[in-house]
Amino acid sequence: MATGQRTARFEEQVLAHLDSAYNLARWITRDDAAARDAVQDGCLRAWRAFDQMQGPNPRAWFLAVIRNTCLDRVREDRQRAVEDEYDDELHAGAAPEDARPITPEDIAVRASDARWLRASIDALPREYREVIVLREIEELSYKEISAIVDIPIGTVMSRLARGRDLLQQRMRFAQERFRR
Amino acid sequence: MNCTLALRVLDAWIDDELDATTAGEVAEHVAGCPACADLRDRRVAMRSALKAASLNHPAPAGLHASILRRIRNVAPAEPTRSAWQWWQMVALGGSTALLGALGGWWIAQPQATDGLPEQAVARHVASLMPEGPRIDVASTDRHVVRPWFQGRIDFAPVVRDLSAQGFDLVGARLDHLGGQVAVAVVYRLRNHAINVFSWRVLGNAAEASRPATIRGFNVVTWSESDINFAAVSDTDKAELDRFTAAYRRP
Ligand SMILES: [Zn+2]
Numbered sequence: 001m002a003t004g005q006r007t008a009r010f011e012e013q014v015l016a017h018l019d020s021a022y023n024l025a026r027w028i029t030r031d032d033a034a035a036r037d038a039v040q041d042g043c044l045r046a047w048r049a050f051d052q053m054q055g056p057n058p059r060a061w062f063l064a065v066i067r068n069t070c071l072d073r074v075r076e077d078r079q080r081a082v083e084d085e086y087d088d089e090l091h092a093g094a095a096p097e098d099a100r101p102i103t104p105e106d107i108a109v110r111a112s113d114a115r116w117l118r119a120s121i122d123a124l125p126r127e128y129r130e131v132i133v134l135r136e137i138e139e140l141s142y143k144e145i146s147a148i149v150d151i152p153i154g155t156v157m158s159r160l161a162r163g164r165d166l167l168q169q170r171m172r173f174a175q176e177r178f179r180r
Numbered sequence: 181m182n183c184t185l186a187l188r189v190l191d192a193w194i195d196d197e198l199d200a201t202t203a204g205e206v207a208e209h210v211a212g213c214p215a216c217a218d219l220r221d222r223r224v225a226m227r228s229a230l231k232a233a234s235l236n237h238p239a240p241a242g243l244h245a246s247i248l249r250r251i252r253n254v255a256p257a258e259p260t261r262s263a264w265q266w267w268q269m270v271a272l273g274g275s276t277a278l279l280g281a282l283g284g285w286w287i288a289q290p291q292a293t294d295g296l297p298e299q300a301v302a303r304h305v306a307s308l309m310p311e312g313p314r315i316d317v318a319s320t321d322r323h324v325v326r327p328w329f330q331g332r333i334d335f336a337p338v339v340r341d342l343s344a345q346g347f348d349l350v351g352a353r354l355d356h357l358g359g360q361v362a363v364a365v366v367y368r369l370r371n372h373a374i375n376v377f378s379w380r381v382l383g384n385a386a387e388a389s390r391p392a393t394i395r396g397f398n399v400v401t402w403s404e405s406d407i408n409f410a411a412v413s414d415t416d417k418a419e420l421d422r423f424t425a426a427y428r429r430p
Contacts, residue, residue, distance in 0.1 A: 007248070007252070010251070011248070015244060018243065018244055018247070019238050021239070022237060022239035022240070022243065023236050023237045023238070023239075026237040027237065032240075036243065040246070040247060043247045043250070043251065044250060044251065047251045047254060048254070114233040114234060117229065117233045117235060118233075121235070135195065136230045136231075136235075137230075137235055137236055141197070142192070142195070142197045150306050152356065152359070154359075157191060157192045158188075160191050161188075161190070161191040164191060164223060164226065167226065168222060168223075171226065171229070
């Protein structure tokens with residue numbers, strides 16, 4: 001295949017999903033520069049492997065490559081990996097960042113506060129964070145998530161449930177506020 | 181349906197990932213159960229808050245262009261057959277065999293209806309990443325590999341030194357097959373990875389010894405006592421048979 005043609009196909013099938021790739025990388029690494037580096041490296045990997053790519057879903061294939069690249073980078077940075085483990089305040093049952101009780105007024109303000117929601121998701125352990133991002137933001141099916149994260153579909157289901165429980169603990173929604 | 185069951189699949193139900201029959205049963209239960217309905221409401225509320233917050237991190241301006249600039253300077257992976265280069269190439273993420281496996285990753289995702297040989301091939305393919313076969317305990321010494329599983333599984337995995345026959349032990353990892361925890365012992369023959377999966381037989385589902393070729397990979401399954409085995413590799417059938425014979429009876 002001519003190089004120009006290959007590049008055009010790569011752009012059309014793979015780079016078309018660059019926003020998804022960056023979004024996933026940014027949520028996994030929780031850092032702008034790290035996400036940018038991981039996406040650049042991941043794109044090179046995908047480019048090299050592109051001729052072998054088959055199947056109906058280049059987006060999920062690309063996201064799997066990006067995710068693996070991110071995990072490699074996270075693994076390389078041992079310090080970050082250690083922080084990741086101990087950052088897990090939700091597992092320890094600790095309260096969200098401020099200890100004072102959350103009032104319904106707070107919730108009304110906070111529910112619209114994307115920064116607060118982002119911080120809540122960022123505080124989740126990576127294994128829950130990534131399935132939540134893939135489901136709630138990228139809106140992928142369990143089957144696609146199972147393929148990207150390389151876990152059985154049953155595990156996708158249980159991780160999502162657990163991740164949402166953790167997120168809910170943190171957000172402490174007064175459900176009445178949102179029923180309307 | 182009771183609460184325990186409903187809660188297990190509630191998220192899948194909200195995500196519209198259940199078959200119609202189960203979904204109907206969950207809906208019926210939730211309609212009559214305040215506790216489950218409460219959780220459903222909280223989930224729905226959380227979802228609307230997440231949707232309203234637009235949490236997406238878009239790619240920064242210029243990233244697309246900078247990636248295009250970089251890939252223009254990088255040639256696609258060239259096929260390589262040189263055996264000694266294999267680990268180097270694996271480290272660089274450039275091995276043809278492994279990239280092929282990564283590309284074939286799609287068709288290799290296990291389907292609900294797949295038999296165990298198909299699932300074994302899928303797990304084999306999933307283990308072959310550009311960085312090399314996935315391994316939890318890397319060692320060429322079976323006296324290191326075998327004890328690693330103590331306390332992690334409820335049977336003693338078969339780990340043999342087959343280097344005399346040309347099969348080098350690479351390591352092992354915990355995996356899953358047929359919905360169960362499985363051991364994967366990894367060997368290398370020249371530039372081919374071989375995964376040997378073993379997992380406990382449940383009920384009377386002992387696998388008859390049979391070879392198969394699935395999606396270009398050779399598979400041999402058999403069972404011994406109450407353990408199922410599946411050996412998978414992209415090496416040819418004769419070599420895999422030789423491996424299986426050696427692994428079963430050194
Ligand atoms: Zn119930």
